[in-house]
Amino acid sequence: MAKKTAGVKEINIVNRKAAFEYELLTFFEAGIMLTGTEVKSVRAGEANIKESFCFIKDNEVFIRDMHISVYKFGSYANHEPLRVRKLLLKKQEIKKMFRSVNEKGCTIVPFKMYESDRGYIKIQIAIGRGKKSFDKRQTIKNRENKRDLDRIKKQHGA
Numbered sequence: 001m002a003k004k005t006a007g008v009k010e011i012n013i014v015n016r017k018a019a020f021e022y023e024l025l026t027f028f029e030a031g032i033m034l035t036g037t038e039v040k041s042v043r044a045g046e047a048n049i050k051e052s053f054c055f056i057k058d059n060e061v062f063i064r065d066m067h068i069s070v071y072k073f074g075s076y077a078n079h080e081p082l083r084v085r086k087l088l089l090k091k092q093e094i095k096k097m098f099r100s101v102n103e104k105g106c107t108i109v110p111f112k113m114y115e116s117d118r119g120y121i122k123i124q125i126a127i128g129r130g131k132k133s134f135d136k137r138q139t140i141k142n143r144e145n146k147r148d149l150d151r152i153k154k155q156h157g158a
Contacts, residue, residue, distance in 0.1 A: 011042060011121070013113040015049045020139060022109050022128030026100065030061065030123050031088035035079050037071035042121050044071075047113060054087065054108035054125055056098055061087040063110060063123070087123065100127045 018024070034042070041047065046069035054063050064084050071078055089097075100106050112124040131139070 011045065011113065011115045013042075013045070013047050013049060015052075015109070015111050017050050018109045018111050018126070018128065020136065021131060022107070022126075023131055023135070024109070024111065024126040024128050025106075026096075026127045027111070028089065028093055028097070028125050028127075030125055032063070032121055032123055033086040033088065034068075034121060037074040037077065038068050038079050039121060040073075041068050041071045041079075042113070043115070046071075049110045049113055049123070052110050054110060056094065056101065056108075059091070059094060059098075061089055061094055061097065061108070061125075063087055063125075066110065087125070097127065105129050 048067040052063055052066040054061055056062075062084050065082060066085060067081050068079065070081055097108060101108060106127055106129050109126050109128040110123055111126045114122055114124070116122050
């Protein structure tokens with residue numbers, strides 16, 4: 001993760017909806033081709049990946065509907081908030097993704113956006129298989145059970 005310095009907040013944009021809607025199978029780390037004002041907006045925490053999705057076209061991976069707000073101090077060179085952005089991956093990773101996506105019910109889901117140790121904006125994407133409604137109920141049940149256990153531990157530990 002990014003080094004914490006005084007006055008600078010760490011970028012950590014997570015798509016929690018993805019973990020609920022999909023069974024996440026394989027994770028990949030990808031770079032994103034961004035413009036200068038987009039990088040500044042992401043570092044300010046002005047990005048949203050909840051509604052976004054990834055697709056493969058001509059052996060390249062792109063992300064669509066990722067919203068990066070317009071940089072408030074930008075000029076005429078500001079970016080378009082919902083433009084299609086290219087993801088930077090190795091050829092072997094793209095081939096592996098392509099094989100997985102061709103399976104029934106699998107898709108590429110953006111999961112987390114963060115800043116690397118070297119200062120680059122990275123996105124963690126996952127191959128996901130859509131959950132059925134009973135799987136979602138089981139996820140909710142497990143979450144509630146964990147919450148109850150934590151509550152009991154806190155009461156007896158304090």
